[in-house]
Amino acid sequence: MQDPRETIRQFIWTNHIEGKLPIELKDNTRLRTSGLLDSLATVGLISFLEKEFDVEFSALELTVDNFDSINHIVSLVSKKMK
Amino acid sequence: MTSFRSAANLGEIAHDALRRYSKQPALWVDGRMYTYAELEDLAWSIAAHALAGAGARRVAVLAARNEVAYGSILGAVLAGATYVPLNPRFSSARILDILQQSAADLLVCDKRCATMLDSISASLPAGLSVVVIESGNSGWLAGSSAVRTVPRCTRDDIAYIMFTSGTTGRPKGVPVSYGNALSFLANFSDRVPASSEARFLQLLDLSFDPSLQDLFGCWSAGATLYSAPEGMATMADRFVQEFQITHFTAVASTAALLQAQGRLVPGALSSLRQTIFGGETLPVGLAASWRKAAPGSTVRNHYGPTEATVAITECIWQDAWEPELVGSVPIGEVFDGQQVLLVDASLREVPSGTVGELLVSGTQVTRGYLNNPEATRQSFVLLPGAEGLWYRTGDLVERDPRYGLVYRGRVDQQLKVRGFRVEAQEVESHIRAASGSDLVAVVGWPKNEQGLITGLVAFAVAPNVPEAMILESCRGRMPDYMVPARVLTVEELPVNANGKVDYAALAIACGRMGS
Numbered sequence: 001m002q003d004p005r006e007t008i009r010q011f012i013w014t015n016h017i018e019g020k021l022p023i024e025l026k027d028n029t030r031l032r033t034s035g036l037l038d039s040l041a042t043v044g045l046i047s048f049l050e051k052e053f054d055v056e057f058s059a060l061e062l063t064v065d066n067f068d069s070i071n072h073i074v075s076l077v078s079k080k081m082k
Numbered sequence: 083m084t085s086f087r088s089a090a091n092l093g094e095i096a097h098d099a100l101r102r103y104s105k106q107p108a109l110w111v112d113g114r115m116y117t118y119a120e121l122e123d124l125a126w127s128i129a130a131h132a133l134a135g136a137g138a139r140r141v142a143v144l145a146a147r148n149e150v151a152y153g154s155i156l157g158a159v160l161a162g163a164t165y166v167p168l169n170p171r172f173s174s175a176r177i178l179d180i181l182q183q184s185a186a187d188l189l190v191c192d193k194r195c196a197t198m199l200d201s202i203s204a205s206l207p208a209g210l211s212v213v214v215i216e217s218g219n220s221g222w223l224a225g226s227s228a229v230r231t232v233p234r235c236t237r238d239d240i241a242y243i244m245f246t247s248g249t250t251g252r253p254k255g256v257p258v259s260y261g262n263a264l265s266f267l268a269n270f271s272d273r274v275p276a277s278s279e280a281r282f283l284q285l286l287d288l289s290f291d292p293s294l295q296d297l298f299g300c301w302s303a304g305a306t307l308y309s310a311p312e313g314m315a316t317m318a319d320r321f322v323q324e325f326q327i328t329h330f331t332a333v334a335s336t337a338a339l340l341q342a343q344g345r346l347v348p349g350a351l352s353s354l355r356q357t358i359f360g361g362e363t364l365p366v367g368l369a370a371s372w373r374k375a376a377p378g379s380t381v382r383n384h385y386g387p388t389e390a391t392v393a394i395t396e397c398i399w400q401d402a403w404e405p406e407l408v409g410s411v412p413i414g415e416v417f418d419g420q421q422v423l424l425v426d427a428s429l430r431e432v433p434s435g436t437v438g439e440l441l442v443s444g445t446q447v448t449r450g451y452l453n454n455p456e457a458t459r460q461s462f463v464l465l466p467g468a469e470g471l472w473y474r475t476g477d478l479v480e481r482d483p484r485y486g487l488v489y490r491g492r493v494d495q496q497l498k499v500r501g502f503r504v505e506a507q508e509v510e511s512h513i514r515a516a517s518g519s520d521l522v523a524v525v526g527w528p529k530n531e532q533g534l535i536t537g538l539v540a541f542a543v544a545p546n547v548p549e550a551m552i553l554e555s556c557r558g559r560m561p562d563y564m565v566p567a568r569v570l571t572v573e574e575l576p577v578n579a580n581g582k583v584d585y586a587a588l589a590i591a592c593g594r595m596g597s
Contacts, residue, residue: 032312032313033194037313038313039312039313039314039315039316040316040577042313042316043316044574046317058320058324059320059321059323059324059325060113060324062310062317062320063112063113064146064311
């Protein structure tokens, strides 16, 4: 299985950046607080993560911070997968 | 106990509730619960800034969804000032425009939003003082020693100023008086029962006026307000389940998104008792699915422009309507103390049973736009033979003997396609039926050199349904001129800051596509 970090990066890159924004997608690039991902994009990302990694986030985990960078997402997802 | 009908201003209501329910939970936001007593300390520490010196009259609030935002609105209300909600999702230019137009003299913002001011700091109005409060820092919990007395102000004083979305031109400010706000809240709480055990989910931005009913409908009852984090309205079902939410206010698009993701399954929202949809039309199929997902909930369709204070009519959905009603849920009957009239283009009442522009009047109707006499003259009119000031909603409405008022589209969304008059609404309801999706939008496109519309383009969130199939089904249902030239099946529809479908963005998308 591919490294979760790369899977997540690829999803965000192909859906929201490639061909649209002239930026690099680093592990600590701000996704939510920068406005890069709006609410519709976030719901798409969450659905993807839940399907891909077979996890389900609770309402308490649905914070802006938890999805604000690849680092944050990886740490949340790997906590859930344990 | 102070009631919405007897109070002179909203500050009295807030002050009363904060004292009365002190130990009870008031607000869950940003992962933490605040009691009424904590909220009171926070609100008064912000009110103290507004009351200092000569006193601030207009308090602008720029904060993410955290305790600073809620505390600042309460603080402004306790100080008898006017609150002007800004939205971190607004551009800096829009924020500056609103600060200038509203002549705000105090701006309260949280630390994160303070950086948004960097690019406009040189242009900020001279008389504006800025207070930055760090969210999550409970320094204010010590409480301010200032006297906690709500200053005298009257029902004619302005409670808040909301700005129109400004999709066509500069945003217009709508000053809403304490009298307007209290009239609305009295009508709201008469209709929507809430006890101190109730749990309200707060999804809407504070710059969108139905948030008024979330905040004050909830707190006046001693209930608990749960604030969904920024951008998480689309995951509303999770919050309903986690917190056993009883009261739910949203735009129909939020429900349609849940539906599109297959999350509106029967019983999924069983804790709900009251659902209020407002701000856009509610498709019949969606109301029916919502009732199945939330069988314990009354489903209310609220209608009203910001100029008439949040909502002025209500229709309670009846399950028996599902097989017989097509299109959208009616908007029902007008609230107590308010009047409606259906008129033609020359403002004469239309015969019963015909479609006319809806005019509204009454204690909820505001007096006009902020510093904009021209726009006020156009929209706020006096009528011969009818008392009071009437607001022209620009909405086409018909009175049905069975359902009450029924929405028939916007005066300015009435499209003329090759000379035929077409209601975008009506085409949308056909596309919904044909595509099986509730998320659809129809725009007039393309336009010829004279600016006249020569066709329609439909958008439907139905990625797996072939365009040809939808078109085929449309051809069987409606006259040729109403059938869209194209039906674009898309993953999502653009929405504006209030979560409503953004028609202007769709028109631009059509323009990019070429004709």
